[in-house]
Amino acid sequence: MVFDTGSSDLWVPTYECASPTCMTLARFNSSASSSYRTEGKAFDIRYGDGSHVSGSTGMDRVLISGQVVANQSIGMASVDDTTIAKKGVDGVVGLGFGRAAIVKGYSTMVETMLTKKVLAQPIVSIWLGRQRVGGSTEGSGGAVIFGGVDTTKYVGNFTWVPVVDRNAWKIPFQGVSIAGKNLGLSGNALIDSGTSLIVVPAKAASTFHGHIPGAIDVPQIGWILPCNTSVGDLNFTISGQQFRVPAEELIVLFRIPGYAEYCKSAIDVSKSATDTDWILGASFMKNVYSVFDYRSLSIGLAQPSNLYNTLANITVLPNLSNPPPGQGGDGANGTHGDAGNDTNGTNSGSIALTSEVNVLLSFSFIVAVAFWS
Structure with missing residues (x-):
């Protein structure tokens, strides 16, 4: 399963999904569940790469890290043509x-x-391991x-940033630099665990790659760069704090036909010509520890520790009391407004973008719940 901050629906493939791709996945058999109830509301989610998933809704218990979430609505996919399914991922949370x-x-x-x-x-909170060029892993x-943090995976204090869009985990950034050179860029960015790369408007991508020797924009592929090129660290200024993406994270090992000595850039171009917002996907999130606060509608970012393989210490987050509130005030009470990401049923901001390149991100997660005893 992909745990996706860029989308909101929970769905899984079912036994009714009989395509060759679905047959390779772990499919849900509703007839084998005594607690399953049919809801029957049709859904069709279309992603930015043209793939889609469709079916109808049902209700059942969800077991996550030993904690039962009862009476949860779930999208029961009878058609799963998503890119992640073709990569062996069973569904989306x-x-x-x-x-x-x-x-x-x-x-x-x-x-x-x-x-x-249920939650304390x-x-x-989300932490991603890092895999470097050359195969080394951190x-x-x-x-x-859910409901807490792993204190071994971050250091220092959190920088809390209110969201600018009450429909999405989107926050402002005030500056971007590479190798110490200010690129004169600012804007809003979706912090999206369901997107592999850093996705930016076309003009920003040109500005960024103009500072990388040998970078080329190839039609149908995007920006590529020599695997041995000299790339400086990428730094984002967010609420006065610097968050660094190391140079080696900007080079993605990916075989490109006709360009034997080239690698894919971790900076990708948005598919929407009118979208001025950025998406900070796994290439960014691997270099921070992220906390998503549903009460204050704020995101907390901290520097990651180097204790990659230390036994987890899962607890409540100290000093959570009053992070700055984001726009809107009903993020934690389960209410729904009329606005959505797209009224046409298209989710253009999330997992579809993983189709561009098979990046070095493992979807093997440790999932834990900090809950009231």
Whole structure:
């Protein structure tokens, strides 16, 4: 499963999905579940790469890290043509807001957990391991913690940033530099665990790659660069703090026909010519520890520790009391507004973008829940 902060719906493939791709996945058999109930509301989620998933909704218990989430609405996919399915991923757990869900009128899994007061705190934290060019690994997979944090995976204090869009985990950034050179760029960025790369408007991509020797924009592929090129660290200024993406993270090992000595750039171009927002996917999130606060509608970012393989210490987040509030105030109470990411049922901001390149991100997560005893 992909734990996706860029989308809101929970869906899984079912036995009714009989395509060759579906047959390779772990499919849900509703007839074998005594607690399953049919809801029957049709859904069709179309992603930015043209792939889609469709079916109807049902309700069942969700077991996550030993904790049961009862009466949870789930999209039961009878058609799964998604790119992630072709990579062996069974489904999606959307961690976005219910207001942005494609299937309207139902609580997301996080909203259900909050409504039932399962979680010790109204937060989800995410840590991703890093795999470097050349194959070295700093921690494998990652960890998603509902209601708490792993104190071994970050150092220092959190920088709390209110969201600018009450439908998405989108925050402002005030500057971008590479190798110490200010690129004169600023804007808003979706912090998206379901996207592999850093996705930017075309003009920003040209500005960025103009500072990398040998970078080429190839039609149908995107920006590529010599695998041995000299790339400086990429730094984002967010609420006065610097968050660094190391130079080696900007080079993605990927075989490109006709360009034997080239690698894929971790900076990709948005498919929408009108979208001025950025997406900070796994290439960014591997270099921070992220906390998503559903009560204050804020994101907390901290520097990652180097204790990659240390036994986890899962606990509530100290001093959570009053991070700055984001726009809107109902992020944790399970209510739904009328606005969504796209009224046409298209989720253009999330997992579809993984189709561009098979990046070095493991979807093998440790999932834990910090809950009230």
